[in-house]
Amino acid sequence: MNHPAHPELARTGPIAFAGSPIDRADLIRVDPDALAARMDWRAKVLMLxxxxxxxxxxxxxxxxxxxxxxxxxxxxxxxxxxEKACFAAVPDDGATGPAYAMPRAWAAIQQLSPPDLAIYGGARSLVDWHARHKFCAKCGAGTKPAKGGWQRTCGACGAQHFPRTDPVTIMLVENAEVNGGSLLLGRQPRFPPRSFSALAGFVEPGETIEEAVAREVWEEAGLRVRDVEYIATQPWPFPSQLMIGCYSKTDETDITLDVEELEEARWFSREEVEHAVQHSRGYEGDGTETAFTAPPPTAIAHSLLKWWLEKTK
Known part of the structure; x- marks a missing residue:
């Protein structure tokens, strides 16, 4: 079940890739005999x-x-x-590029219902990890799946490797004094033209979520933030991150851009954000003229923007 931290978020709709109806059945995955018993004509395989x-x-x-x-x-x-065992096959190759460079993937996932999207997202992250981790990080020898695919074990040195999820903060930054309340949004060079989103960055070793938010905003936009607040999370299978949605405030307005990370960053008014969200569809929008193209509904940045619009009604 997906339990958002804020009641306003519940009115924005489900967070994409969350809420899978699959029972992960840990007691079966760690029992080879129980797992083997499930691999019969009733088993289902997700076709990829x-x-x-x-x-x-x-x-x-x-x-x-x-x-x-x-x-x-x-x-x-x-x-x-x-009550049917579900499987997915590991492909020959793993992911090789960012999500924005996969138009076929976006066209496909926009057709899926929320439960199917969550099933696919979890499966994609898992099989992609296997495809990219067929050799031991300790000794370089080949590895084999174990525990139903939730582990890989090296036959040479015995090292155990587990699917990883990387924490990423993604944050709204609000200045209440700019146009009566505006959000800072940025665009990376790889984004489609006119597309802007919330700033984001990986949580680094030895820092809290709040510290990661403050550091990333300072590094990318030269702004000091305060009152960092957690909003919600999203599993993001490109390739496998946990997006930690946050909200923060700043009293500063002058942006100092890190051109290595961002191509542009700007303040957008509530009216501009609302218009862009209303006409968002994919990373190219729906063709309606807006101040910027908002993130698609499958991205948590879209949910955060809708949460902020609810919050500031």
Whole structure:
């Protein structure tokens, strides 16, 4: 279940990639005999085209059976759905570029319902990790899946490796004195033209979420923030981050841009944000003229913008 920290967020709709209906069934994944017993004709396999979901004519995920997968394919156990074991096959190659460079992926995921999107997101992160971690980080020897695919074990040195999730802060920065209340949004060079989003950055070792927010805003925009507040999180499978949505305030207005990170950063009024959110669809928007193109509904930045609009009504 997804329990947002703020009641306003509940009115913005579900957070994409969250709320998977799959029971992860940890007791089965750690029991080889129990897992083997589930690998029969009733088992379901999520059909993927590399890392892309295969989607039926109704816009739903396509499920196959174990007979549809190569006998030598590495399988990961996703969990139970309607008491049926669900699996996904590890592709030959993992992710090689940022989410913004995958138009086929965005076209596909925009068709999926929230439950299907959450199932796909979890599966994508897991099989992508396997595809990119077939060798031991300790000794370089090959590794094999264990615990239903929630671990890889090195046969040479015995090292155990586990799927990782990287924490990323993504934050709104508000200045109440600019145009009666405005948000700082930025754009990276890889963004589509006119697209702006909340600033974001990885949490570094030895710092809190609040410290990461303050550091990233200072580094990227030269602004000092205060009153950092947690809003919500989102699992982001490109390749595997936990986006930690936050809100902060600043009393400063002059932006000092880190041109290595951002191409542009600007203050946007509430009216501009509202108009952009109303006409957002994908990273290219819906073609309506707006002050900027807002992040698509599948991004937590979109949810944060809607939360702020609710908050400032």
């Amino acid at each position: 085209d590399g890392l892309l979901p295969q989607i039926d004519e109704m816009g739903g995920l396509i499920w196959g059976t174990l007979a549809d997968i190569d006998s030598d394919a590495e399988l990961v156990f996703l969990g139970l759905l309607d």
